[in-house]
Amino acid sequence: MATETVDTTAEFVLSEKVRKEIDHWLEKFPEEQRQSAVLAALHAVQQDIGWLPENAMDAVADYIGMPHIAVYEVATFYDMYNLKPIGKHKITVCTNISCMLCGSDKIVEHLQQRLDIKLGETTSDGMFTLKEVECLAACKNAPMMQVDFDYHENLTPESLDQIIEKYRNDK
Numbered sequence: 001m002a003t004e005t006v007d008t009t010a011e012f013v014l015s016e017k018v019r020k021e022i023d024h025w026l027e028k029f030p031e032e033q034r035q036s037a038v039l040a041a042l043h044a045v046q047q048d049i050g051w052l053p054e055n056a057m058d059a060v061a062d063y064i065g066m067p068h069i070a071v072y073e074v075a076t077f078y079d080m081y082n083l084k085p086i087g088k089h090k091i092t093v094c095t096n097i098s099c100m101l102c103g104s105d106k107i108v109e110h111l112q113q114r115l116d117i118k119l120g121e122t123t124s125d126g127m128f129t130l131k132e133v134e135c136l137a138a139c140k141n142a143p144m145m146q147v148d149f150d151y152h153e154n155l156t157p158e159s160l161d162q163i164i165e166k167y168r169n170d171k
């Protein structure tokens with residue numbers, strides 16, 4: 001999913017779809033624990049616009065009734081949240097212990113060369129963003145990576161090339 005351009009200097013208005021989704025989660029928690037809905041709320045915003053600018057996090061904080069800083073703490077703790085705009089496809093390579101022992105460093109190196117970007121960057125055509133993540137619970141088939149919501153396992157340089165081409169040609 002490509003990210004939307006957001007005016008980060010203006011007040012951010014949560015869409016009706018996002019407010020409905022947050023309300024859905026708020027109903028699941030006691031009133032005094034509204035902050036428990038923050039993960040789902042941030043996810044809903046990210047699904048809507050592709051990333052989490054600061055003013056959108058502020059809007060989530062105000063809607064739930066939490067200090068802004070508490071929302072930033074959550075958003076910066078988890079790799080799944082995009083704090084910058086990302087490309088059309090987000091590639092997250094696991095470099096945790098099983099994947100590291102099975103050559104994740106070679107996978108990262110190959111992707112960086114192939115895409116001509118470093119970890120944390122987006123290709124100039126806006127197609128791919130490359131990130132490093134902690135264990136994604138597919139250790140049995142290490143090394144692995146996630147592209148958008150799909151897992152790709154038992155990676156080799158050859159399979160990586162095929163996967164990248166598939167996403168590149170996917171209109």
Ligand code: FES
Pocket residue numbers: 094095096097098099100134135136137138139140142144
């Ligand atoms: S260590 Fe890579 S999926 Fe668990």
